[in-house]
Amino acid sequence: MALKSLVIGVRIDETLKAHNCQANAKHRLQHGDRRLKVRNGRSWDHYCGSCAATILSRDIEKLTVLQREFSPATKRT
Numbered sequence: 001m002a003l004k005s006l007v008i009g010v011r012i013d014e015t016l017k018a019h020n021c022q023a024n025a026k027h028r029l030q031h032g033d034r035r036l037k038v039r040n041g042r043s044w045d046h047y048c049g050s051c052a053a054t055i056l057s058r059d060i061e062k063l064t065v066l067q068r069e070f071s072p073a074t075k076r077t
């Protein structure tokens with residue numbers, strides 16, 4: 001049985017051509033910058049490092065809440 005994952009559409013790569021961050025057009029990615037690639041349908045969205053940090057910590061919070069729901073230690077009253 002395959003282990004399913006929620007984070008199948010996420011990668012890190014390097015910017016090949018300068019472009020704007022997809023979360024904020026004021027964030028400019030330069031050639032060689034590390035960026036977060038997120039699957040969006042058939043294509044990918046690309047985010048700068050600072051937006052990537054925000055997105056990741058927000059999602060970790062969401063996952064922590066979900067994890068708590070399924071933890072045997074969670075009391076259901």
Ligand SMILES: [Zn+2]
Nearest residue numbers: 021027048051
């Ligand atoms: Zn950004």
